[in-house]
Amino acid sequence: MNVEITELTRRFGRNLAVAGVDLQAGPGVFGLLGPNGAGKTTLLRMMATVIPPTAGRLRLLGRDPGAYGPRREIRRRLGYLPQNLGYYPGFTVVEFVEYFALLKETPAARVPAAVATAIERVDLGGKARAKLRTLSGGMLRRVGIAQAIVNEPELLLLDEPTAGLDPEQRVQFRALLRDLGQRATVVVSTHLVEDVGAACSEVALMDQGKIVFQGTPAELTARGTEHGTGDAPLERGYTAVLAAARS
Amino acid sequence: MRDTDPGLPQGQQAPPDVDLGRVWTAVAAQVWRRRPGWLERTTGRLLRSPGLARALLTTPSLLLPWLIASIVVLAAGAAATLNSGQPVVALLAPAVAAAAIAYSYGPGVDPAWELSCSMAVSDRMVLLVRALAVFAVNAVLGLAASAALGGPARSGAAAAAGAAAAVTFGWLIPMTAVCAFALAVATLARSANAGAAAGVAAWLITVLSGRVASGHFAAAVTDTVLFLPYLAIGVTCAAVTLFATRIPRGSYR
Amino acid sequence: MDDDDLVARMAAGDDTALRELFGRHASWLAVRLRSMLPVADVEDVLQETFLAAWRGAGGYRPQGACGGWLWGIARRQAALLLRRRGPAEQAGTALPADLTARRDAPDPAETALARAELADAVAALGPDGSPEREVWRLMYEQDRPVAEVAELLGVPPGTVKSRAHRARRLLRAVLRDGTAAEGGAR
Numbered sequence: 001m002n003v004e005i006t007e008l009t010r011r012f013g014r015n016l017a018v019a020g021v022d023l024q025a026g027p028g029v030f031g032l033l034g035p036n037g038a039g040k041t042t043l044l045r046m047m048a049t050v051i052p053p054t055a056g057r058l059r060l061l062g063r064d065p066g067a068y069g070p071r072r073e074i075r076r077r078l079g080y081l082p083q084n085l086g087y088y089p090g091f092t093v094v095e096f097v098e099y100f101a102l103l104k105e106t107p108a109a110r111v112p113a114a115v116a117t118a119i120e121r122v123d124l125g126g127k128a129r130a131k132l133r134t135l136s137g138g139m140l141r142r143v144g145i146a147q148a149i150v151n152e153p154e155l156l157l158l159d160e161p162t163a164g165l166d167p168e169q170r171v172q173f174r175a176l177l178r179d180l181g182q183r184a185t186v187v188v189s190t191h192l193v194e195d196v197g198a199a200c201s202e203v204a205l206m207d208q209g210k211i212v213f214q215g216t217p218a219e220l221t222a223r224g225t226e227h228g229t230g231d232a233p234l235e236r237g238y239t240a241v242l243a244a245a246r247s
Numbered sequence: 248m249r250d251t252d253p254g255l256p257q258g259q260q261a262p263p264d265v266d267l268g269r270v271w272t273a274v275a276a277q278v279w280r281r282r283p284g285w286l287e288r289t290t291g292r293l294l295r296s297p298g299l300a301r302a303l304l305t306t307p308s309l310l311l312p313w314l315i316a317s318i319v320v321l322a323a324g325a326a327a328t329l330n331s332g333q334p335v336v337a338l339l340a341p342a343v344a345a346a347a348i349a350y351s352y353g354p355g356v357d358p359a360w361e362l363s364c365s366m367a368v369s370d371r372m373v374l375l376v377r378a379l380a381v382f383a384v385n386a387v388l389g390l391a392a393s394a395a396l397g398g399p400a401r402s403g404a405a406a407a408a409g410a411a412a413a414v415t416f417g418w419l420i421p422m423t424a425v426c427a428f429a430l431a432v433a434t435l436a437r438s439a440n441a442g443a444a445a446g447v448a449a450w451l452i453t454v455l456s457g458r459v460a461s462g463h464f465a466a467a468v469t470d471t472v473l474f475l476p477y478l479a480i481g482v483t484c485a486a487v488t489l490f491a492t493r494i495p496r497g498s499y500r
Numbered sequence: 501m502d503d504d505d506l507v508a509r510m511a512a513g514d515d516t517a518l519r520e521l522f523g524r525h526a527s528w529l530a531v532r533l534r535s536m537l538p539v540a541d542v543e544d545v546l547q548e549t550f551l552a553a554w555r556g557a558g559g560y561r562p563q564g565a566c567g568g569w570l571w572g573i574a575r576r577q578a579a580l581l582l583r584r585r586g587p588a589e590q591a592g593t594a595l596p597a598d599l600t601a602r603r604d605a606p607d608p609a610e611t612a613l614a615r616a617e618l619a620d621a622v623a624a625l626g627p628d629g630s631p632e633r634e635v636w637r638l639m640y641e642q643d644r645p646v647a648e649v650a651e652l653l654g655v656p657p658g659t660v661k662s663r664a665h666r667a668r669r670l671l672r673a674v675l676r677d678g679t680a681a682e683g684g685a686r
Contacts, residue, residue, distance in 0.1 A: 048365040075367040086358020088305075094279045099305075102298035103366040112280035116272045119279075125271075126516050128279050147362075261527040262534040265542050271522055273547045278515050278554055 001026050001062075002155050002185035003047065008056035010042050017042040019209035020056070029181035031196035031217075032189040033238060034206035040189040041083055043206070044157050047187065048080040061154055076105050079153035083160050085144045089133035093124055093143055096132060100147040118150040121176060123169075137164035145173070149180065156186045162195055174199040197221075197234045205241055212245035298368040299376060306377045307356055308347040309384065317343050317385065321392040328396055336396060337468045338454055340389035341422035345429040345446025347385055351377040352430075355439030371492050374434075382426055386419060417468040424477040425450045427484035434491040503566035510557035518554050525567065526550070529574055536616040541581060548577040579613055621671055632667040639664055 005023040063070035122142040205213035224236030291300035327335040354360040433442025457467035509517035650657040
């Protein structure tokens with residue numbers, strides 16, 4: 001088990017962003033669905049050790065992120081793509097990916113090969129030495145994915161990774177996810193339901209800080225035969241579960 | 248997003264057991280790699296962290312354009328001091344340093360700041376190293392500007408020399424206080440601009456009230472009574488900064 | 501964009517040109533090397549070849565013979581690799597043992613490579629039994645006079661001479677600039 005979460009809670013002032021979440025995840029691709037404001041980003045940020053929880057128990061990669069030493073060990077093996085990732089416009093793709101490889105304390109001798117591998121995996125080999133300010137939104141998103149995978153993480157957290165990618169790139173991205181999910185735990189937070197169906201082995205649906213569904217995409221689809229609305233089976237399951245949770 | 252070699256032309260078939268993708272990655276690794284300069288390598292060995300060294304040397308207020316601007320400002324200050332007899336350099340140096348330190352760290356400065364908070368080289372470590380480096384660099388620049396003035400100021404009696412020394416070096420202590428204040432505001436407000444503005448404004452108020460209280464501008468830097476309050480402010484603001492950048496222990500169970 | 505332009509851009513520091521060149525040439529280079537070396541060595545030699553091409557792009561004289569230039573670099577890198585390994589390792593490279601064992605040979609690695617390269621080039625003349633291959637085999641490998649070859653093949657001597665001429669021309673093209681390897685035997 002790479003992720004063990006028990007009754008995790010996060011409060012911002014009076015706002016309860018995450019309200020008692022339980023989650024267990026091993027290797028594989030794990031989808032996190034839900035409407036905006038459901039608490040997906042806050043949950044991901046807690047898993048990325050960016051913010052601490054207010055209450056509850058969190059164990060990542062078998063370690064407790066509350067102490068400095070284990071937290072550092074977790075972060076070396078972690079990959080994180082935030083929802084809004086800013087870029088250093090004057091950096092090239094290589095410089096940007098390399099910077100974060102160094103900050104993740106990748107051994108210096110392995111950095112050049114790791115950077116080249118990550119850049120080729122996101123299909124940016126032809127733009128490796130281009131400055132970030134010359135790249136389109138979709139390419140910048142792929143740069144973000146590249147920095148997240150550069151250290152071959154055991155825990156990969158992606159928040160809305162396919163924003164700005166065209167359909168063909170999304171297909172390639174899902175193939176990359178399946179490949180990464182063979183050894184690592186990949187958690188993908190998205191509000192695009194079809195992203196999840198194709199690549200994820202397990203799905204959780206969040207609403208108002210709680211998990212209202214957890215299971216396989218097929219099980220979510222099955223829920224849609226009740227009063228779900230939507231064009232695709234998975235979408236119908238999604239709306240059905242949300243409706244049931246809110247009633 | 249693929250693991251095959253780039254652009255295999257139609258009709259060409261590589262031998263099935265040769266991994267051209269791996270070959271290309273090895274070539275690209277060498278062609279694309281960035282070779283750090285001697286300063287970065289040395290800093291990396293000193294700090295025992297190549298990542299920390301890289302973060303330090305990419306500090307916005309340590310980059311060449313910023314340094315040149317600081318030098319120009321202090322040089323202008325030195326010229327003004329020579330012309331007017333007022334210790335302009337001593338009054339300018341803390342303000343310049345406060346602005347520089349506010350621009351060394353944090354969300355106002357680092358567009359990828361949230362990502363930086365998930366890094367093994369912790370953002371607090373980066374903050375510490377950058378703040379110290381910026382402070383040291385600005386102190387050296389200020390000292391250089393003051394030393395350039397040292398010639399004309401030192402001609403005279405020992406008392407005059409003592410007073411000149413106080414003006415020459417006395418601004419270091421207020422500078423510490425102002426820098427700490429600017430940094431605390433920057434981290435609390437999560438904005439480098441706010442920190443710079445607050446630091447410069449606070450210093451301006453200090454200088455002006457010194458003028459009002461004792462009749463000359465240099466009071467803010469020469470009045471030894473102020474040194475203890477300055478240090479107290481410095482320590483308090485440093486503590487505030489540390490608190491603002493904490494990840495509280497004990498919340499994880 | 502032809503190969504000469506790519507190399508010119510490489511000399512100017514454009515890494516995307518190197519990437520394109522790799523895409524065009526790495527596979528046939530791999531095929532040729534694979535017939536002489538084991539897999540791991542092929543990958544090492546290919547890597548060193550393109551790195552050397554990147555560093556040496558400034559010295560390339562555009563003549564439309566980019567394939568030959570690359571093959572020349574690959575040969576040198578292969579020879580370097582074999583020389584580093586020493587004579588014992590060369591036995592694993594499908595090269596005649598007598599050649600690799602002889603100490604008085606000028607450069608066993610070079611000679612072995614040249615021999616393998618020649619065999620490869622002869623294969624480019626055509627499949628076993630094709631006219632040029634047969635003429636080559638009889639006239640140059642078995643050293644028979646034209647008249648005898650004509651009688652053995654059942655064709656006029658003039659035909660033998662013209663086939664021999666064509667074979668020599670083909671071999672010259674292959675050995676000089678590797679073009680036949682890309683297009684296959686004619």
